[in-house]
Amino acid sequence: MQKMKMRKMPGVSMSGRLFCAVYLLFWLMPSSGFAQSVSQTDAQKKAADDASTSGDIRDCQLSSVANLSATAGNVDRDKLAQSINNCGKVANSENHSTYWRSDAFKKIGESYYHLDDLSNAMSNLNKAIELDRTNATAYYARADVYQKMGDARKAVSDFESAASYGDKMGKMNGYQRIALIYNDQYNYDLSIAYLTKAIEIASPLTTDPTLGFMYKVMMANLYKNRGTIWSNKGDSVKAQEDYKKSLDLK
Incomplete structure (x- = not known):
């Protein structure tokens, strides 16, 4: 971020x-952690998502490169908006696995962060963590939001979770x-x-x-x-x- x-x-x-x-x-990549207590249906969805080389997940991953560029100081508001739109198709779809939906919400949160919309950043990062409590990168991203909001205590807590997972x-x-x-x-x-x-x-x-x-x-x-x-x-x-x-x- x-x-x-x-x-x-x-x-x-x-x-x-x-x-x-x-x-x-x-x-930029999804967190390696993933809760083991997933339903067989969700596991099947994840297998299908992992094997996919096209469609919504690919579009989300490619467009979220705008977050990487923004982190390096090159904020392109149009590309960030496109990333939010593309990743939203994954995050809000029950057809995709919990793992990839959590990752998509995390990427949306990062995009809103770079757009200085901390409210929407926090909302989407909360959703990412609710879907996957072991999503280390979501905790790290949310810690950045807390820190920008001036809440050092919660930032430390989320950085601890990011380190843990x-x-x-x-x-x-x-x-x-x-x-x-x-x-x-x-x-x-x-x-x-x-x-x-x-x-x-x-x-x-x-x-x-x-x-x-x-x-x-x-x-x-x-x-x-x-x-x-x-x-x-x-x-x-x-x-x-x-x-x-x-x-x-x-």
Whole structure:
């Protein structure tokens, strides 16, 4: 979703451009979590939806690229409106599975967010979560809405849910977003704790033969962010240690 206009850590950039691009592609896709207690009929619908290479689901997925562009700062209101229309055909149709309907409502919510219509964004993201309580990306998107509305407590709760239900990428980013909220509240101990959680997840992934380079970029930014918080807290020794770790990964 669109970058939040919130106070950043002094001297800290959130993530490298390469990481951002890969990360956004991960979050464009539906959540990997899906409740197991679905009816056989719904399971059959999902199988049919998964196998489909045309029709409403394809149109929703393709047009929702407008959300990705908006996140990068290129807001095209006409394309966002088209995404809402196309994804609405999936979200509001009983012919599609709960999984894909939840994903469609999430994408509609994201589009409304980029259009600065927070009321409709919240309404559709609530529907996404009601349909699939394990939709990690919907929680993450709703957390962005809460944060833009100024409700940090609910934003933290949804980022926690996103981390709980998400894959490792989702967990790392959920924890980092929570850390940034606590930094804004000058709660440096909790901010450090959540960044440490993110680092612990990312660390063993840096040797991945395919995505290791991406996790190294993430790790470098996580260490840099944590170093800044140590500095804010008044611990220059630990701050320098983290800054060095960040530089060693670049």
